[in-house]
Amino acid sequence: MRNWIVRFMEGRHGVDHYSRFLSIAACVLLVLSLLLDVVLLWYLALFLLLYSYFRMFSRNTAKRQAENRKYLTVSYAVTSKFRSKKQRLQQKKNYRFFPCPGCKAVMRVPKGKGKIEITCPKCGEKFVRKS
Ligand SMILES: [Zn+2]
Incomplete structure (x- = not known):
């Protein structure tokens, strides 16, 4: 068989x-x-x-x-x-996530660091967000 x-x-x-x-x-x-x-x-x-x-x-x-x-x-x-x-x-507890205004790539930033300037590693666009 x-x-x-x-x-x-x-x-x-x-x-x-x-x-x-x-x-x-x-x-x-x-x-x-x-x-x-x-x-x-x-x-x-x-x-x-x-x-x-x-x-x-x-x-x-x-x-x-x-x-x-x-x-x-x-x-x-x-x-x-x-x-x-x-x-x-x-x-989510330790990081915040922001989409890049230029290329929409999502970036991870540590929480509780105040207002920071984020530079997109993909397109180089800079933007300020509260972390
Ligand atoms: Zn970008």
Whole structure:
């Protein structure tokens, strides 16, 4: 039985981050479709599940790797945004954050230093804020 599976999966793409995400999303949609009693969600979940299996069993590994790379780029962009927000919340007690009026880059300044002149390291713009 195990040899059969190994032989069957030879040359196929297998599981990657994107197909794992699709499977989890399908499970979440399945639960939501049961809770909310919406048939459309069930079909969407079924589609996602079939698509994730199609990706796992696909022999076109180059295309599947490109899709996975695209997914990883997008997921990194989304999670890094949340990560930076979380870091800012954790540092809120000791630092203040100011966006640069020139380039909108956010700068971190220690709290309680009075009125200070801040120089943007990105564009060199100077502005005064109370820290
Ligand atoms: Zn700037």
